[in-house]
Amino acid sequence: MAHSAENVAGARPAGEPLLRVENLVKHFPITQGILFKKKVGAVKAVDGVSFELHRGETLGIVGESGCGKSTLAKLLMRLETPTAGRAMLKGKDIFKVSGSELRRMRRNIQMVMQDPYTSLNPRMTVGDIIGEPYEIHTEVAPKGDRQRRVQELLELVGLNPEHINRYPHQFSGGQRQRIGIARALALKPEIIVCDEPVSALDVSIQAQVINLLEKLQGELDLSYIFIAHDLSVVRHISDRVGVMYLGKMVEVGTDAEIYERPTHPYTQALLSAVPVPDPDARSHRDVIRLTGDVPSPANPPSGCRFRTRCWKAQERCSVEEPLLIRRGVDPHPSACHFAELRQVVG
Amino acid sequence: MTDIHVTSGAAGPTGSGRHLLEVKDLYVEFHTRDGVARVINGVSYHLDPGETLAVLGESGSGKSVTAQAIMGILDMPPAKIPSGKILYKGQDLLTMSEEQRRQVRGKEISMIFQDALSALNPVFPVGWQISETLRTRAGLSRKDALKRAVELMDLVKIPAAKARVKDYPHQFSGGMRQRVMIAMSLAMEPKVLIADEPTTALDVTVQAQIMDLLGDLRRDMNMGLILITHDLGVVADVADRIAVMYAGRIVEHADVRSVYKHPAHPYTEGLLDSIPRLDSKGTELATIKGLPPNLMRPPTGCAFHPRCKYAKAVCTTETPLSLDLGHGRTSACHFAKEMLDGTLR
Numbered sequence: 001m002a003h004s005a006e007n008v009a010g011a012r013p014a015g016e017p018l019l020r021v022e023n024l025v026k027h028f029p030i031t032q033g034i035l036f037k038k039k040v041g042a043v044k045a046v047d048g049v050s051f052e053l054h055r056g057e058t059l060g061i062v063g064e065s066g067c068g069k070s071t072l073a074k075l076l077m078r079l080e081t082p083t084a085g086r087a088m089l090k091g092k093d094i095f096k097v098s099g100s101e102l103r104r105m106r107r108n109i110q111m112v113m114q115d116p117y118t119s120l121n122p123r124m125t126v127g128d129i130i131g132e133p134y135e136i137h138t139e140v141a142p143k144g145d146r147q148r149r150v151q152e153l154l155e156l157v158g159l160n161p162e163h164i165n166r167y168p169h170q171f172s173g174g175q176r177q178r179i180g181i182a183r184a185l186a187l188k189p190e191i192i193v194c195d196e197p198v199s200a201l202d203v204s205i206q207a208q209v210i211n212l213l214e215k216l217q218g219e220l221d222l223s224y225i226f227i228a229h230d231l232s233v234v235r236h237i238s239d240r241v242g243v244m245y246l247g248k249m250v251e252v253g254t255d256a257e258i259y260e261r262p263t264h265p266y267t268q269a270l271l272s273a274v275p276v277p278d279p280d281a282r283s284h285r286d287v288i289r290l291t292g293d294v295p296s297p298a299n300p301p302s303g304c305r306f307r308t309r310c311w312k313a314q315e316r317c318s319v320e321e322p323l324l325i326r327r328g329v330d331p332h333p334s335a336c337h338f339a340e341l342r343q344v345v346g
Numbered sequence: 347m348t349d350i351h352v353t354s355g356a357a358g359p360t361g362s363g364r365h366l367l368e369v370k371d372l373y374v375e376f377h378t379r380d381g382v383a384r385v386i387n388g389v390s391y392h393l394d395p396g397e398t399l400a401v402l403g404e405s406g407s408g409k410s411v412t413a414q415a416i417m418g419i420l421d422m423p424p425a426k427i428p429s430g431k432i433l434y435k436g437q438d439l440l441t442m443s444e445e446q447r448r449q450v451r452g453k454e455i456s457m458i459f460q461d462a463l464s465a466l467n468p469v470f471p472v473g474w475q476i477s478e479t480l481r482t483r484a485g486l487s488r489k490d491a492l493k494r495a496v497e498l499m500d501l502v503k504i505p506a507a508k509a510r511v512k513d514y515p516h517q518f519s520g521g522m523r524q525r526v527m528i529a530m531s532l533a534m535e536p537k538v539l540i541a542d543e544p545t546t547a548l549d550v551t552v553q554a555q556i557m558d559l560l561g562d563l564r565r566d567m568n569m570g571l572i573l574i575t576h577d578l579g580v581v582a583d584v585a586d587r588i589a590v591m592y593a594g595r596i597v598e599h600a601d602v603r604s605v606y607k608h609p610a611h612p613y614t615e616g617l618l619d620s621i622p623r624l625d626s627k628g629t630e631l632a633t634i635k636g637l638p639p640n641l642m643r644p645p646t647g648c649a650f651h652p653r654c655k656y657a658k659a660v661c662t663t664e665t666p667l668s669l670d671l672g673h674g675r676t677s678a679c680h681f682a683k684e685m686l687d688g689t690l691r
Contacts, residue, residue, distance in 0.1 A: 064549035202404040204634040207620035236622035273554040275579030293519040
């Protein structure tokens with residue numbers, strides 16, 4: 001893991017990033033025995049991930065289940081402690097701060113959860129749910145001001161401010177996700193981590209929520225880390241996209257670089273597998289079918305982790321780990337020894 | 347076939363005549379404490395051997411309930427089927443005795459469910475579960491049934507089937523579990539396979555594998571496949587025909603190309619416009635405003651009118667009938683012809 005953060009900056013130039021993540025690692029220990037728990041291995045959920053996030057930008061993170069994208073979200077929320085690495089938010093490492101400084105830092109990064117049915121407390125009114133962050137961060141809104149603030153937030157996300165005393169079960173899935181977004185906005189964060197925010201919603205509702213997220217970004221100058229497995233949704237909302245496989249970032253670039261000029265075989269396979277809503281596209285699409293499943297992150301393959309499913313794999317791939325660096329074929333970083341352009345979309 | 351509701355059942359790719367499976371003007375209600383929810387309101391569709399019919403709809407549109415009615419696995423009560431027919435090879439399943447029905451279920455018409463992990467029994471090996479129907483229904487011995495289970499696992503391309511036949515569901519990945527489910531549903535070599543959101547819980551790369559597998563099996567075994575899904579992308583890739591459902595009705599029925607090229611119902615058009623595309627980056631997604639209706643209190647007239655951007659006065663009062671547009675196309679919109687002409691504003 002010798003590569004420096006400069007190498008993986010992606011295509012976005014200039015300006016100090018809002019968040020700079022460097023070599024983030026999270027290993028979950030596997031233990032054996034009851035009383036004296038012996039560590040027998042580790043699930044390498046996130047294994048050396050670096051990226052930058054700029055103000056007002058959306059970074060999409062895609063990958064299959066088990067690739068570590070949700071663990072990455074939890075790390076950035078400081079819900080998990082990393083095994084190694086750092087994440088600099090405005091020049092301060094978010095994993096080093098504590099006490100009142102940590103509280104202030106937490107205000108700045110908020111999260112929208114995947115499942116709007118389980119992420120809202122059924123016994124609390126919408127007003128209490130959205131206003132709860134103010135109980136902890138009292139300095140943001142004085143007590144008398146809270147109801148007005150909550151109503152403003154409801155209006156901002158397109159809900160009726162008069163519904164402040166209703167309970168979550170009185171809302172539909174899309175409306176609940178709006179409540180979740182309002183809660184994330186309550187403390188006026190600069191960064192919002194969205195972990196699969198629309199995957200539990202129906203197609204016609206999905207579009208409404210995506211449009212809302214984009215509108216809010218424009219109005220409030222928010223930065224999003226948008227985690228999803230739906231590549232079409234990610235392309236729609238993201239400025240830059242990172243592709244993860246087994247705890248590692250394998251390719252990073254602008255949306256055009258990832259979707260139109262992918263150079264990593266995994267990205268190409270992933271894009272090729274997405275069904276396109278056009279029956280005529282069936283015939284002239286370049287179809288790559290991966291065989292097998294994602295290997296266990298407890299025991300990842302040596303060298304390149306994708307080599308067990310890769311059609312290009314050679315001797316070198318099993319011994320030498322490909323770094324996420326700019327390759328000759330296209331000016332964006334790709335972690336493949338044999339990176340080459342292949343157009344798979346459209 | 348003079349009944350207007352049956353129009354969507356007319357003229358499949360194999361022409362008219364007897365279809366393998368035919369749902370005719372089906373109604374299903376749920377009687378609950380809060381009132382009656384009419385979840386299926388006159389659904390008709392048909393299926394021929396070797397073809398794929400996609401039933402597309404959002405949650406609550408009634409797509410799964412229709413399938414459960416075909417399988418005869420609706421909980422009655424609270425569900426009730428006040429009228430309608432489900433004809434399998436010309437015989438009405440709804441008037442059969444439970445004993446006759448049992449002969450059809452699993453053997454003639456089989457189903458795979460969305461969530462393979464909760465559909466499989468965690469305390470029995472997968473081979474035992476696949477071979478269960480073979481032992482109880484086909485009367486095979488334990489040994490023969492297990493041997494057949496291995497063959498079935500090979501058929502659905504589970505690697506090292508012989509070694510894995512005694513493994514438990516938790517030892518398989520999501521995609522492999524779904525393959526086990528498919529193997530189980532194929533055990534009796536059914537003529538009709540109903541797949542209820544078979545890939546929704548899976549990753550895209552695995553989803554593609556499973557859809558390829560289902561397509562191959564359908565062709566090789568000449569099965570009729572009913573694919574229930576909300577994913578317009580999956581449908582475009584594999585379906586021959588599409589029935590789009592909204593609030594318990596089929597609002598549009600056509601071959602797959604026509605639907606994507608020229609939708610004949612505003613709901614279909616709205617759905618197609620609201621999906622983000624992989625091959626282009628738009629500025630803002632078109633949306634269908636509002637929410638799906640509450641089926642306890644459905645809107646008057648056309649159920650879609652509160653969300654329809656073309657809604658006119660007639661839509662609020664009169665329920666549109668299924669309009670025959672020729673070539674097996676139907677649309678339940680007062681202005682279907684204008685939609686096709688592109689003159690609807």
